[in-house]
Amino acid sequence: MRRGVTNRVVAEHLGIPRGTIGWWRSEDRKHCGEAYVRPTDCPRCTGREVDQPAYAYLLGLYLGDGHIISKRKQHHLSVFCDASWTGLIDAAEAAMRRVMPLPKVGRVQRQGCVEVKSYTQHWTCLFPQHGPGKKHDRRIALEDWQQAIVDAHPWEFLRGLIHSDGCRVTNWTVRNGKRYEYPRYFFTNKSDDIRKLCTDTLAKVGVQWTILARGSDPFNVSIARKASVALMDAHIGPKY
Structure with missing residues (x-):
């Protein structure tokens, strides 16, 4: 684990619950005096190339039916989809995984809709339009790097807005x-x-x-x- 092997791989190799492995590693870091840094594959923080078509589509979904929760111990991007559009739900989840593969992605069944969620505080890096209050009550403007992606993939952006x-x-x-x-x-x-x-x-x-x-x-x-x-x-x- 000190060489960077993930908790999941170690847990599967030893046949031990992942939570136990995580606790062992946490205690080991305390013993060694290490600070915990949560791993991320955020394109804005790591310099990793973003999947531009997937991002343009996800940006459209976010501006329409998405929001971000970003507070202590609770960080996730949510996109709400009509439960009857199963293909749209799959597309939303696939876009989240393509833009940032590392975070956990899940679905929550709501009354008449499905909430597709991806858990990481780094969604605020990719959607700087996040802020307090409703989107229509505050200014929404794309940053230059976002506009460049929309200009390169306009139909994916429009598809996200229409969806x-x-x-x-x-x-x-x-x-x-x-x-x-x-x-x-x-x-x-x-x-x-x-x-x-x-x-x-x-x-x-x-x-x-x-x-x-x-x-x-x-x-x-x-x-x-x-x-x-x-x-x-x-x-x-x-x-x-």
Whole structure:
């Protein structure tokens, strides 16, 4: 263990519970006067190359339906997913593991949704937008390194936003006695800053959008033009 072998490997090798191994190592550090440093694979702290497509997608999920708890003895990133979208839940968990493989990742069943959680205090390094209060009550701006990733992988970022606070629906109308159906996409978020991140990225990939107000509140970004919907279908598609 002093050579850096993990608690899990030692526990499996000796057939002893991992908690016992951890306690032995803790006592050994005290005996040797060592300070405990929790291992991390945080790209911002270690210089490890981040999986950019996975990060762009996870950033979109975080800005929509995610939050970070960061306080003493409780550090984790949570993304809340509708329980009916099992593929989305798998994608959220896979993105967390690809961005930071070392932390523990789990799922918590809630009423009507599933909370996907990854446990490490280093999520605040990757999401500096974290702060007290609701996201729509504070300024949300990407740092230069985040914007560079979004610029390189705009569709992954948009997919994360749509998978969190967006949807694909089918509208219909009747003309001359004939029913016509047409699909459209919506992205709905109370934060002006997050909506602008969405619309700026849509414009960069050639998607036309409009704002539909809910009463007097411009919370809805609408994508209804046929060519733009086809572009969204090619890169994002319905939730699954």
